[in-house]
Every structure is written in structure tokens, then in C-alpha cells.
Amino acid sequence: MSQDTHEAPLTTTAERLAVVGSVGAAPSGEWVIVTRGIKREYDMGGEVVRALRGLDLAVRRNEYVAIMGPSGSGKSTLMNIIGCLDTPNDGEYWLNGQLVSTMKDDELARVRNKEIGFVFQTFNLLPRATALHNVELPLVYAGVSASERKERAMDALEKVQLGSRVHHRPNELSGGQRQRVAIARALVNRPSILLADEPTGNLDSQTSEEIMKVFESLASSGQTVIMVTHEPDIAAHARRVVVLRDGQIASDERREQFTEKLGVSIGH
Amino acid sequence: MPIFEAVRLALATIRVQKLKSFFTLAGVCIGVMFLITVVSIIEGMGRYMKEDLVGKLIAVNSFELRRRPNINFGDSDPAIWEEYRRRPRLFQSDLFPVVEALPEGTRWAQESESSVSAQTRYARPRSTTAFGIDGDWFQIKKLGVTDGREFTAQELTQGENVVIIGPDLVDRAFPGVDPIGREIRVGGVPYRVIGITESRGSAFGISFDNFLIAPWRSPIRKQLNPNPQMIDAVIIQAPNQPAITESQERVRAVMRTRHKLRPGVKDDFSMETSASALEFWNKIEGYLLIAGVALPAIGLVVGAIVIMNIMLVAVAERTHEIGIRNALGAKRRDILAQFLVESATLSTVGAMLGIAMGIGLAQAIAAVTPLPASVAPWSIIVGVAVGMGVGIISGVYPASQASKLDPVVALRQE
Numbered sequence: 001m002s003q004d005t006h007e008a009p010l011t012t013t014a015e016r017l018a019v020v021g022s023v024g025a026a027p028s029g030e031w032v033i034v035t036r037g038i039k040r041e042y043d044m045g046g047e048v049v050r051a052l053r054g055l056d057l058a059v060r061r062n063e064y065v066a067i068m069g070p071s072g073s074g075k076s077t078l079m080n081i082i083g084c085l086d087t088p089n090d091g092e093y094w095l096n097g098q099l100v101s102t103m104k105d106d107e108l109a110r111v112r113n114k115e116i117g118f119v120f121q122t123f124n125l126l127p128r129a130t131a132l133h134n135v136e137l138p139l140v141y142a143g144v145s146a147s148e149r150k151e152r153a154m155d156a157l158e159k160v161q162l163g164s165r166v167h168h169r170p171n172e173l174s175g176g177q178r179q180r181v182a183i184a185r186a187l188v189n190r191p192s193i194l195l196a197d198e199p200t201g202n203l204d205s206q207t208s209e210e211i212m213k214v215f216e217s218l219a220s221s222g223q224t225v226i227m228v229t230h231e232p233d234i235a236a237h238a239r240r241v242v243v244l245r246d247g248q249i250a251s252d253e254r255r256e257q258f259t260e261k262l263g264v265s266i267g268h
Numbered sequence: 269m270p271i272f273e274a275v276r277l278a279l280a281t282i283r284v285q286k287l288k289s290f291f292t293l294a295g296v297c298i299g300v301m302f303l304i305t306v307v308s309i310i311e312g313m314g315r316y317m318k319e320d321l322v323g324k325l326i327a328v329n330s331f332e333l334r335r336r337p338n339i340n341f342g343d344s345d346p347a348i349w350e351e352y353r354r355r356p357r358l359f360q361s362d363l364f365p366v367v368e369a370l371p372e373g374t375r376w377a378q379e380s381e382s383s384v385s386a387q388t389r390y391a392r393p394r395s396t397t398a399f400g401i402d403g404d405w406f407q408i409k410k411l412g413v414t415d416g417r418e419f420t421a422q423e424l425t426q427g428e429n430v431v432i433i434g435p436d437l438v439d440r441a442f443p444g445v446d447p448i449g450r451e452i453r454v455g456g457v458p459y460r461v462i463g464i465t466e467s468r469g470s471a472f473g474i475s476f477d478n479f480l481i482a483p484w485r486s487p488i489r490k491q492l493n494p495n496p497q498m499i500d501a502v503i504i505q506a507p508n509q510p511a512i513t514e515s516q517e518r519v520r521a522v523m524r525t526r527h528k529l530r531p532g533v534k535d536d537f538s539m540e541t542s543a544s545a546l547e548f549w550n551k552i553e554g555y556l557l558i559a560g561v562a563l564p565a566i567g568l569v570v571g572a573i574v575i576m577n578i579m580l581v582a583v584a585e586r587t588h589e590i591g592i593r594n595a596l597g598a599k600r601r602d603i604l605a606q607f608l609v610e611s612a613t614l615s616t617v618g619a620m621l622g623i624a625m626g627i628g629l630a631q632a633i634a635a636v637t638p639l640p641a642s643v644a645p646w647s648i649i650v651g652v653a654v655g656m657g658v659g660i661i662s663g664v665y666p667a668s669q670a671s672k673l674d675p676v677v678a679l680r681q682e
């Protein structure tokens with residue numbers, strides 16, 4: 001497998017505890033994500049739902065992490081917080097050396113634009129825009145000039161083998177192609193992390209494998225990838241699998257440990 | 269997000285949703301259309317008043333010394349008319365002292381005018397306006413003689429029986445024959461036609477070309493005023509605009525002395541300029557504009573409400589899109605700007621359609637009715653600005669709703 005060519009570092013439980021322990025201090029540059037005791041509660045019509053109950057997580061640059069858990073485990077909430085779409089009620093979230101958990105809306109928008117590349121289950125492409133325009137969008141909000149935007153968007157689309165489909169609209173593309181457009185869009189602004197939410201949830205198994213190969217090669221080339229999924233065989237593509245339960249980390253293991261325990265075989 | 273990008277996006281939205289956009293724009297479009305039409309017609313009437321009507325009656329840089337103002341739009345106060353009626357008449361004997369007092373380079377003419385019946389062998393008697401003139405009347409009035417010739421100095425001073433006729437009288441009094449050299453009778457006295465003037469045009473369907481002009485000293489003056497020594501007006505033309513006031517002051521002093529007016533007593537004569545004749549028009553033009561603008565404004569309010577509604581629907585429909593844009597880094601103000609620009613663009617496109625339709629409607633009205641129309645360039649600018657303004661105002665609430673959406677909630681919405 002391609003991980004032979006590039007062995008990304010893995011975070012051990014001890015390292016994680018060490019780095020998340022030093023509250024208030026900015027983590028050193030190798031840590032792209034550090035959360036310290038983050039809590040998120042929702043008021044659902046008088047009833048308080050505690051989605052995250054003091055979660056500690058640390059991710060090194062270049063890691064490829066899957067976040068798993070049954071529904072209600074808090075993985076969507078964690079994804080929203082990691083993706084800077086939402087902020088915790090309590091605790092610290094450091095992204096790429098910046099304390100995100102206290103940021104205001106506009107700063108969060110800037111961080112999402114610069115640091116995060118989203119890939120969604122339902123692709124979330126603008127239906128009326130061409131593939132090229134969809135990929136250009138993050139650059140529009142980054143204030144990049146039109147000519148540079150086009151060049152970089154073309155580049156990103158070529159990297160996902162869609163150079164010949166740039167003027168197609170989403171409804172003229174297959175599911176796998178749409179997800180590749182979304183990946184190109186996620187990467188076009190060179191984010192610190194690629195954040196994928198059930199990226200294969202709407203794809204058949206063969207297309208899912210194609211997308212996983214794209215992720216694999218991105219991870220091998222040094223891109224930090226965080227993938228939220230509830231499918232164990234998809235999670236097994238990552239090098240590290242974090243399992244959530246009741247708003248806390250239930251397990252945090254290397255892929256090998258994870259697959260062994262579950263007895264999941266990864267198809268070659 | 270750059271404005272250009274937002275405008276492009278808005279135009280793309282209009283293109284994709286043609287029918288919906290049309291209904292959205294209809295209110296603003298119709299409002300602006302009537303705005304442009306009404307303003308064009310009022311502007312046209314104003315131009316008519318200034319250039320055609322008053323401009324033809326009172327020459328440039330000139331004023332007319334008269335017993336009372338000649339041009340009157342609506343000053344119908346009986347007390348004023350009573351005062352006008354009591355004023356003394358002007359006499360030919362007033363002319364010399366007045367002319368004497370004028371500065372160098374000032375032109376003068378005298379004029380008397382009345383409705384008369386004119387008869388030739390070629391047609392039945394025609395009613396027409398007769399002018400008895402002296403001085404530089406043709407030069408001041410800028411009225412050219414296209415056929416025949418003007419009066420000679422001798423004809424004017426000797427008061428010979430010669431006339432110059434307006435184009436309308438050519439057909440009406442001399443059907444099928446060349447009038448030059450032929451006879452025309454006024455009050456039983458024969459005159460020889462020596463010239464035909466160019467056309468003075470018409471205003472509101474009334475021709476200015478039915479007239480004849482004779483030297484004042486000819487017997488014509490017996491037809492024009494009860495006393496043959498009376499005259500109707502002394503027309504004074506200063507070499508330039510500032511010199512008018514100076515000439516007016518001198519003429520006022522002469523006339524006050526001649527009428528033995530004590531200081532503090534009001535003038536019992538009038539000195540009318542084109543500006544003073546237009547005073548009344550300027551007054552009602554303002555009211556007409558207010559009324560003309562207020563009515564279409566109601567249409568614009570309705571248009572604004574429609575746009576606001578459509579934009580609220582658009583925000584609701586595109587909540588998911590807003591969520592996507594948020595996720596990709598759109599700030600609140602980017603979303604705000606996007607919907608504001610969209611609303612403004614939508615409305616401006618409507619306004620531009622309305623301007624085109626309004627110009628068309630104004631031209632059509634001008635073509636089929638006697639009402640004139642003249643499209644004022646400022647009304648086009650106002651039309652576009654109004655469209656943009658309506659769009660921005662009606663877009664504020666929907667756009668701020670859009671910008672306040674929670675990205676997580678917006679993304680979840682399908």
C-alpha cells in the first residue's frame with residue numbers, strides 16, 4: 001500500500017494527554033488540532049442535550065484520522081466544532097496555533113476559508129454553478145483575483161482528473177465526479193486540514209473505493225485528513241481511528257488495532 | 269466578495285428564473301415607466317413654454333413696456349384685473365422719451381395688435397391678427413421674410429399701405445395665387461402684400477402663423493386701438509442679459525415721471541421679460557412634478573414590497589446554499605452583500621426596462637396627442653437611482669435575515 005512511501009506520524013494516547021493537559025498554552029507547531037475539555041450543550045425545547053462532555057483530542061500535522069461513533073455520540077457536533085462552523089460552550093480548541101474557541105463569527109469565517117477544506121456526504125455543490133465556479137468559490141471569499149482564481153481552480157480540478165469536465169454543472173456529473181469536484185474545492189485554498197463528513201455515504205462501494213484512494217494519496221502527500229464516518233470499513237482506511245461514545249472519546253487506536261478488534265477485513 | 273461577482277451572480281439568477289424575475293420586476297418597472305413618462309411630458313411642456321410659446325412671443329434679452337402683462341397664465345384675481353383696467357394707456361408720444369433714455373446699442377420697436385377681418389378677391393373674409401409696427405421689429409422678433417421683402421424705412425415713416433403676411437394667410441386669403449403684389453383689405457382700406465414671413469410654428473395645437481403686419485403709421489392703426497395715437501407696447505432689446513436691468517431702470521424712471529407717480533406709488537405699467545412671463549409656469553411646473561412623481565411612487569412602494577417578499581422567499585429557498593457559502597468562508601457581510609446586490613440588480617434591471625418603456629410611452633403620447641414630450645437626461649439617472657434605491661431598501665431585511673443564519677442550521681437544511 002501507498003503508506004510504504006510516506007509514513008505519517010501517529011499520536012499516542014500518552015502524547016495526546018500530555019499536549020491537551022497544558023491548558024491555556026498554545027500547542028507547538030506540529031499539532032494542527034488540539035481540543036481541551038470541550039463541551040457543547042444544546043437546549044432542545046427545555047431539555048438540555050449534552051453532545052460533547054469535555055472532549056480531549058490532539059491531531060498532528062499529516063495525520064489521517066477517522067472519527068467514528070454511533071448516532072448521538074457527538075461526532076457531528078465535534079465535526080462542526082473542528083470545522084469552525086460551531087464553537088464549544090466550554091473548553092479550548094486550538095487550530096493550527098490559533099485559539100478558535102473564543103473567535104467571533106467573522107474570524108471563524110476567515111479560519112474556515114483558510115484552514116479548512118470541507119467534503120460533505122451530499123457533496124454540497126452549488127447546483128447552478130459549473131464545476132469550475134464551485135471550485136473557485138473559496139478563493140472568491142479569500143479575495144483572490146479572477147485570473148489567479150481560475151488558474152488555481154483548473155489546477156485543483158486536474159489533480160482530481162476532472163480537467164475535461166470543468167464547465168459541467170453538478171447535475172451533469174456522476175456521484176463520484178461530484179465528490180471529486182468537492183475535494184478539488186476543499187483543497188483549492190491549501191487548507192491545514194481536509195475535513196470530510198461521511199464522504200462516501202452517498203456513493204456505491206466501487207466509487208467509494210475510488211474516493212478513498214484519492215484520500216489515501218492526499219494523506220500520503222502530507223495532507224492532514226480528518227474523516228467522520230459511521231462505516232467501519234471506511235474508517236479502516238485511516239491510519240488512526242477515534243471512536244466517540246456519549247460525547248467523549250471511547251477509544252483512540254492505530255488502524256491495525258482497530259481492524260483486529262473488529263475483525264474487519266480491508267479489501268485489496 | 270467583490271461587487272462585480274455579486275452582480276454577475278444576480279444576473280445569472282435573473283437569467284435562470286426568467287418568469288419569476290419578470291413578476292418581481294413588474295412593480296418597479298411600471299412605477300419607473302410612469303415616472304419617466306410623466307416627467308418627460310412635464311419637461312416637454314416646460315420646454316414648449318420656454319422655447320416655443322414665451323420664447324416666440326418675447327424675444328431674447330428683451331422686455332416689453334406695456335400697460336399690463338401680455339402673457340398671463342391664471343393670475344385671475346379680480347382686484348389685479350381691476351387695477352390693470354384703471355392703468356393709463358401707452359401713447360406714441362411715450363416712445364421718443366423712452367428711446368432717448370436707452371443706453372447705446374439698445375434696439376427698440378413699437379407694436380400694436382388687434383384681431384381684424386381681412387378680405388381679398390380670392391377668398392371670403394378671414395379673421396386674423398393685425399400688427400402695426402415701427403422700429404427694429406423684425407430684427408428683435410427674429411422673424412425672417414422668406415418671400416418678397418421687408419418694409420423700407422420710407423414705408424415705415426410715411427405709413428404706406430403695404431403689408432407682410434404670415435404663412436397661414438397665404439393659403440387662407442390667396443388660395444392658388446401668389447400673394448406678392450396683390451391687394452388685401454382691412455377695414456375697407458386696401459393694402460399691397462410685399463412679403464411673406466417664415467413660420468413661427470404652433471403651441472398646443474394653436475398656430476402662430478395667422479397674422480399680417482403693416483407700418484404703424486399706415487391707416488391700420490385706426491383698426492388697432494380706439495385712439496389712433498395709442499400703442500400697445502414698446503419692445504426694448506438690450507445687447508446682453510445684464511444690460512436688461514439697466515435699461516428697465518431707465519425706462520421705469522422715464523415712465524414714472526411721465527405718469528407723475530410719487531415715490532412709493534406702484535408702477536402703473538409693466539415691463540415684461542420672458543423670465544417674468546414664465547414665473548407662473550415655473551410655479552405650476554413644481555406642483556405638476558410633485559403630483560407626477562407622487563403617483564408613480566405608489567407603484568414603486570408596491571414594487572418594493574414585492575421585491576422584499578421575493579427576496580425573503582429566495583433566502584428561504586437558498587438557505588442550504590447560504591450554509592455552503594458559510595462553510596467555504598463567506599462572512600456575514602459577504603452574504604449580506606450578495607442578497608443586497610441581487611435585490612438591487614433585480615430592481616435596477618426593472619428600472620431600466622421601465623425607462624425604456626417610459627420613453628416609448630412618452631413618445632407615443634407625444635405622437636398621438638397635442639401634449640409634447642421631451643425625455644430629460646436627469647430623469648433617466650433618477651430612474652436608475654430610484655430602481656437601485658428601491659432594490660437596496662427592500663433587500664435590507666431579507667439580506668440581514670440571510671446573513672444571520674447559523675451555518676450549522678443552514679447546512680442541515682435541504
